[in-house]
Amino acid sequence: MRPLLIAMFISLWITPAAFGWGELGHRLVAEYGTPLADAKALANCHTTSALLVAHASDPDKIWRQQRFMHPHEAEMHFFHIDRQPNDWRRRTSPQDTKQGRLIYHVIDFLDEAARQRKAGNWDKLSEILYGLVHYVGDLTQPLHLHHDYDGDEAGLPDLHAQFESKMLNRFETETRSGIKSRLAAEKIPEIWQTIPLRELIFDTAEQSSLKVARLFASANPAMGMPHQSRRHKSKRQPEPRFDKKLLWQHTGELAMNQLALGARLWAQVFNSVCR
Numbered sequence: 001m002r003p004l005l006i007a008m009f010i011s012l013w014i015t016p017a018a019f020g021w022g023e024l025g026h027r028l029v030a031e032y033g034t035p036l037a038d039a040k041a042l043a044n045c046h047t048t049s050a051l052l053v054a055h056a057s058d059p060d061k062i063w064r065q066q067r068f069m070h071p072h073e074a075e076m077h078f079f080h081i082d083r084q085p086n087d088w089r090r091r092t093s094p095q096d097t098k099q100g101r102l103i104y105h106v107i108d109f110l111d112e113a114a115r116q117r118k119a120g121n122w123d124k125l126s127e128i129l130y131g132l133v134h135y136v137g138d139l140t141q142p143l144h145l146h147h148d149y150d151g152d153e154a155g156l157p158d159l160h161a162q163f164e165s166k167m168l169n170r171f172e173t174e175t176r177s178g179i180k181s182r183l184a185a186e187k188i189p190e191i192w193q194t195i196p197l198r199e200l201i202f203d204t205a206e207q208s209s210l211k212v213a214r215l216f217a218s219a220n221p222a223m224g225m226p227h228q229s230r231r232h233k234s235k236r237q238p239e240p241r242f243d244k245k246l247l248w249q250h251t252g253e254l255a256m257n258q259l260a261l262g263a264r265l266w267a268q269v270f271n272s273v274c275r
Contacts, residue, residue, distance in 0.1 A: 021137050022165030023057045024172060025259060029137040030056040032179050033263030034270065036187050041274035046122040047129060055130035076105045077138050080147040081209035089202050102144065103205055106135050107198060113273045129273070133266050139201065140262035145209035154216040156223055162242045163219065163251055171248050178256035179263065188264050197272050204265055208258065215254060222246035
């Protein structure tokens with residue numbers, strides 16, 4: 001394999017964009033958020049709920065490998081709020097792309113969606129909607145909005161995959177039940193109708209970032225050392241690992257809250273494009 005190709009594969013793993021809510025999390029945002037939108041939105045944009053759910057992970061699974069069609073895709077999935085300049089809310093592009101482009105990319109996609117709908121380019125609009133539902137999910141994953149995205153500095157290595165994917169996959173039934181109950185209690189908040197969508201997106205990102213400290217503190221009790229049997233002892237210190245049951249007990253509520261938030265925000269975004 002050529003060195004350049006090897007480097008490309010490696011970059012997919014070391015970049016923060018290699019992580020996400022995980023396929024299940026992104027699917028849940030689309031699955032539970034789309035029915036909250038206006039009843040005419042799907043028909044107005046020539047799409048279906050099934051398509052939005054099925055393609056919610058396209059940016060992770062497909063677009064990141066299509067370097068020419070989707071350049072810099074890795075940077076589109078995160079935005080390190082704690083590494084942004086003071087004027088980041090007034091900007092339209094990132095000062096440092098290494099800290100991510102997610103916020104501004106969502107705004108750009110919203111503008112492009114309006115243009116494509118006006119032109120009646122339904123296939124292109126569908127692709128943009130698949131991106132938007134995915135990126136909205138990223139906005140509500142706290143670790144996408146903080147520079148210590150995998151918990152290394154907090155002494156919680158591999159927290160990202162454990163919290164957003166492995167834990168949810170194991171406790172999918174409980175996660176679905178929790179999201180449903182939260183959305184039954186409150187669908188799209190009425191106050192959101194008074195907030196410009198750009199500000200709502202920026203507020204969501206900022207609030208998600210502020211929840212990282214809580215996530216670190218809550219996940220800490222679930223971190224432990226794996227048992228090493230006498231028969232398989234080695235000189236190498238075993239890597240720490242998470243007890244997924246404890247992780248769920250301590251961080252599951254936060255995950256369900258954020259996924260419900262993602263569903264609500266997606267409904268609001270979908271309405272803004274297709275209502």
